Amino acid sequence: MIGVELRKTFGRPRTWVTIAVLNALPVLVAVLLRLTDLAPRPGEGPPFLSAVLTNGQLYPLAALAIVLPLFLPIAVAVVSGDAVAGEAQAGTLRYLLARPAGRTRLLVAKLLAVLAFVVVTVVVVAAVGYLVGTLLFDARPVAAGTSVSGTSLTPEQLAGRTVMAIGYVAVSMLGVAAFGLFFSTLTDSPLAAALGALAVLVTSSLLFTLDAASPIAPYLPTRYWLAFVDLFRDPVLWRDVVRGLALQGVYVGVLLTAAWANFATKDVTS
Amino acid sequence: MSRHGRARRWSLVVALVAVLASLPAVVGALPADDADVAAADLRDAVLASDGVGFSGYAVSAGGLALPVGDQLPAVADLLSDRTALRVWWRGPAEHRVDVVSAAGETGVHVDAGGSWTWEYESATATRTAPAALTLPAPPDLVPATLGRRLLSEAADEELSRIGARRVAGRDALGLRLVPAAPAASVARVDVWADAGTGLPLAVEVVAEDASVPALDTRFLDVDLAVPPAEVVAFTPPADARVRTGQDAEGLLREAGRRLAPVPLPGELAGLPRRTLAGAPEAVGLYGSGVTLLAVAPIPARLASAIRSTLAAAPDAVRDERGTRVAAGPLGLMLVDAPGAGTYVLTGTVTLDALADAAQTLTGGPS
Numbered sequence: 001m002i003g004v005e006l007r008k009t010f011g012r013p014r015t016w017v018t019i020a021v022l023n024a025l026p027v028l029v030a031v032l033l034r035l036t037d038l039a040p041r042p043g044e045g046p047p048f049l050s051a052v053l054t055n056g057q058l059y060p061l062a063a064l065a066i067v068l069p070l071f072l073p074i075a076v077a078v079v080s081g082d083a084v085a086g087e088a089q090a091g092t093l094r095y096l097l098a099r100p101a102g103r104t105r106l107l108v109a110k111l112l113a114v115l116a117f118v119v120v121t122v123v124v125v126a127a128v129g130y131l132v133g134t135l136l137f138d139a140r141p142v143a144a145g146t147s148v149s150g151t152s153l154t155p156e157q158l159a160g161r162t163v164m165a166i167g168y169v170a171v172s173m174l175g176v177a178a179f180g181l182f183f184s185t186l187t188d189s190p191l192a193a194a195l196g197a198l199a200v201l202v203t204s205s206l207l208f209t210l211d212a213a214s215p216i217a218p219y220l221p222t223r224y225w226l227a228f229v230d231l232f233r234d235p236v237l238w239r240d241v242v243r244g245l246a247l248q249g250v251y252v253g254v255l256l257t258a259a260w261a262n263f264a265t266k267d268v269t270s
Numbered sequence: 271m272s273r274h275g276r277a278r279r280w281s282l283v284v285a286l287v288a289v290l291a292s293l294p295a296v297v298g299a300l301p302a303d304d305a306d307v308a309a310a311d312l313r314d315a316v317l318a319s320d321g322v323g324f325s326g327y328a329v330s331a332g333g334l335a336l337p338v339g340d341q342l343p344a345v346a347d348l349l350s351d352r353t354a355l356r357v358w359w360r361g362p363a364e365h366r367v368d369v370v371s372a373a374g375e376t377g378v379h380v381d382a383g384g385s386w387t388w389e390y391e392s393a394t395a396t397r398t399a400p401a402a403l404t405l406p407a408p409p410d411l412v413p414a415t416l417g418r419r420l421l422s423e424a425a426d427e428e429l430s431r432i433g434a435r436r437v438a439g440r441d442a443l444g445l446r447l448v449p450a451a452p453a454a455s456v457a458r459v460d461v462w463a464d465a466g467t468g469l470p471l472a473v474e475v476v477a478e479d480a481s482v483p484a485l486d487t488r489f490l491d492v493d494l495a496v497p498p499a500e501v502v503a504f505t506p507p508a509d510a511r512v513r514t515g516q517d518a519e520g521l522l523r524e525a526g527r528r529l530a531p532v533p534l535p536g537e538l539a540g541l542p543r544r545t546l547a548g549a550p551e552a553v554g555l556y557g558s559g560v561t562l563l564a565v566a567p568i569p570a571r572l573a574s575a576i577r578s579t580l581a582a583a584p585d586a587v588r589d590e591r592g593t594r595v596a597a598g599p600l601g602l603m604l605v606d607a608p609g610a611g612t613y614v615l616t617g618t619v620t621l622d623a624l625a626d627a628a629q630t631l632t633g634g635p636s
Contacts, residue, residue: 233370261276261280
């Protein structure tokens with residue numbers, strides 16, 4: 001069943017169109033930067049973007065930082081919101097459930113397909129970012145670069161930390177995927193499920209900027225998204241990275257349990 | 271599926287959420303072990319803790335809207351914002367404090383010969399010579415440093431014990447400083463010090479008539495092991511811009527040269543005059559501990575800049591004694607003394623105390 005779901009996800013042209021659209025923005029930003037040489041002022045704009053003019057190898061991180069606040073979560077919300085509600089809307093859900101595999105297994109298969117989409121999307125954005133960065137900007141093959149703390153990082157260290165950052169961004173999207181999947185079991189409309197997940201994210205991002213909401217800030221799903229920057233400090237600041245991973249784990253655990261509680265007993269009519 | 275099974279599944283979800291939601295409260299409510307230590311002894315332990323090596327992560331929240339205009343943005347931000355600090359402390363002359371922001375950081379590396387300041391966003395390393403007096407900087411907000419500074423002149427009768435609490439996962443003994451001087455604008459300073467080493471782990475400064483702290487700085491993580499020297503040391507990266515920082519000593523000398531010494535009274539607002547290493551002679555300093563008042567004669571151009579800042583302050587107090595403004599416990603006033611030029615009065619004293627001092631300086635009845 002898992003293989004079927006994976007083939008279904010990656011066999012659809014719209015999955016690849018989504019990934020292509022996601023890559024368009026970082027590529028456009030890179031081309032504009034190359035043409036104008038106008039990097040954002042220090043401390044402004046997405047993390048690492050001001051540094052890419054001097055080191056193109058940092059562009060995968062800048063590309064992820066560009067799509068992380070909005071584009072990536074929208075894509076994940078749309079795909080995860082479609083997981084169950086899309087089948088219901090198309091009228092295929094009851095046929096899927098007619099198979100002996102069971103609802104819990106179907107839910108797990110849907111979840112793994114969404115996870116695979118998240119991982120593939122993040123890796124593709126980083127890979128395209130690397131290609132664009134090394135083609136358009138200067139790369140430093142020997143001295144790989146400087147950490148945020150002003151120490152030198154070897155190319156191996158920079159590569160290792162970039163891989164960790166890509167993994168961290170992928171995990172950060174799991175919470176969005178879990179919200180989308182949960183809402184997808186509540187409604188027959190994929191659009192409603194995706195918008196529900198996005199509403200949660202917009203609320204979380206808004207509350208994070210409010211001082212009055214600071215007591216609940218550590219529990220907001222978007223609170224630790226930018227913590228991948230901490231992997232490039234020296235020594236690495238693990239505090240927010242570990243909290244970010246744990247928080248996503250909690251959201252995924254709770255929402256999947258809720259999705260299972262709802263879906264396993266739901267009356268499926270379409 | 272049965273209605274029964276559905277209820278059972280949802281009750282499992284509710285139980286899971288309840289357990290997870292209550293975890294932070296349960297951890298936060300863990301009781302702290304108090305110790306039978308006298309307030310004066312705890313202060314002595316705090317003051318002796320500057321040799322305790324540690325590393326940690328602290329957060330400082332300031333609520334002071336300083337009336338400094340655009341002249342000192344870094345200081346204004348430091349005391350009005352939430353600042354996240356990473357600290358590695360090997361000793362008073364060998365430590366590192368990083369101000370961590372979402373997309374960058376500013377690191378101050380102190381060694382025996384001065385300090386390096388690294389700014390990631392502008393890839394700039396600035397070497398600064400040590401000075402007796404400097405503007406407030408991020409290392410001053412580290413709970414350990416601030417706690418020692420605020421308690422350094424505390425008298426025994428100003429101190430009391432306030433139990434214990436958990437700070438950064440450690441038992442911290444509470445010490446409250448209530449300044450004795452009637453002119454004081456600081457209502458109290460609460461310092462929470464590590465039970466074993468006396469290292470201050472949290473500091474709260476509360477102004478008179480305020481319910482929330484004007485400054486609250488605390489460790490969220492702390493490790494009482496001496497950090498390695500290579501983490502504290504700094505070598506500018508090859509492609510960094512290297513600059514020499516502002517010569518604070520030279521600036522103070524220049525200020526001392528330009529400001530003609532004027533006769534100032536031996537006492538202002540009930541506070542006795544004092545000396546401070548590095549301060550220009552023309553600047554009069556009064557008080558002790560956390561109740562301090564500075565009086566400086568200033569040139570006309572600077573006076574008009576401060577006057578316009580004061581005029582723009584919405585909560586300034588204006589009456590026949592002059593215009594004065596408070597930012598939390600910090601007061602500021604401009605005084606024109608007939609025939610003696612203009613003075614700026616500032617410090618951690620009440621607005622009434624500032625007005626009293628102004629009247630003394632202008633020769634009126636206080």
